[in-house]
Amino acid sequence: MIICLVAYLPGLFTMPPVDRDESRFAQATRQMVEGVREADSPAEVIEALAVPMIQDRPRLNKPPLVYWVQAIPAGVLGLDRAERDIGRAWFGAALPTGNIGAFRVASVFCSILAVVFTWRLGLRLFEPRTAFVAAALLGTCIMVLWDARQARADQLLLACTAASMWALAATWRRPRPTSRSLALA
DSSP: OHHHHHHHSTTTTTSOOOSHHHHHHHHHHHHHHHHHHHOOSHHHHHHHHHSOEETTEEOOSSOHHHHHHHHHHHHHHSSSHHHHHHHHHHHSSOOOTTOHHHHHHHHHHHHHHHHHHHHHHHHHHSOHHHHHHHHHHHHTOHHHHHHTTSSSSHHHHHHHHHHHHHHHHHHHTSSSTHHHHHHHO
């Protein structure tokens, strides 16, 4: 995990948005958080969480889970003046409103989760040294290093895939004979 933090954190809050998809993910998440904050009824909260929007158009090409995961650190780190003061206390500099780094924290967290699940999978199937090498290779892979610094869905998908592979291996290695048929189902 320390390897991941050392590799992913430099430039996280200072690098500008690198492509239009990252900006679209961040804008949809921003509008979701603002919609929840401005909601007057539970129905408006559910609507704001269920349908990600960019301006007045729904953004339905990705599942809402991506925006929910990004909304947590974005709501804490980057949407208003009080949260900028939190950023100043934590990082030594103010996080300006709209800082893309606040939306990227979710990708860093998901990348670390993917590395941890890969390590657990390696422990389940191989020896501890092999598990460590596999996790270190995933954590320092060029694509993971690049995508961990972007506010997109890729790292969430990687974490979910690693988690499902670990769960399948854990189910497959159980001593009960019925677990194998459950794993295949």
